Amino acid sequence: MDIKTIAENFDKALTERNIPSILKFFHENCEITTLNVPLKGKEGAQQWLKWLFEKTPQLDFEPVVIISEGNVFYEEFYAIVKLKNGQIIRSHQAETLIFEENKLKILKIFFNPLDFADIVAKDPISKRLIKIIQRKARKGLK
Numbered sequence: 001m002d003i004k005t006i007a008e009n010f011d012k013a014l015t016e017r018n019i020p021s022i023l024k025f026f027h028e029n030c031e032i033t034t035l036n037v038p039l040k041g042k043e044g045a046q047q048w049l050k051w052l053f054e055k056t057p058q059l060d061f062e063p064v065v066i067i068s069e070g071n072v073f074y075e076e077f078y079a080i081v082k083l084k085n086g087q088i089i090r091s092h093q094a095e096t097l098i099f100e101e102n103k104l105k106i107l108k109i110f111f112n113p114l115d116f117a118d119i120v121a122k123d124p125i126s127k128r129l130i131k132i133i134q135r136k137a138r139k140g141l142k
Contacts, residue, residue, distance in 0.1 A: 077095070
């Protein structure tokens, strides 16, 4: 099976949220990096999935750019997250997947954590602080 098909099946399994099924995609010695936090092995994969599913009650993907060569798969995509309150977050992200023996050996996920600030900002002070950070981060671009 080619890695593009494996990656598509991986995304499908993520949207179905079946952790045992998703873990089968990972190599025993896999490495996952997101938010500059490295996670290793199937235990790290399980930790990442638990974190992901806690933060994203409903998750879907919309591919933008896919590049596949040899055992490397790169995808730029939109992660579309529906929160429990009905709010929808559309986050532009990218990922690099490197396969070994048709198993996911390295997964690097890149996204702007400010896209998901509403998930962690619950009180009025935190929400206001997030708005200030977002405005300052974009200063000079608009």
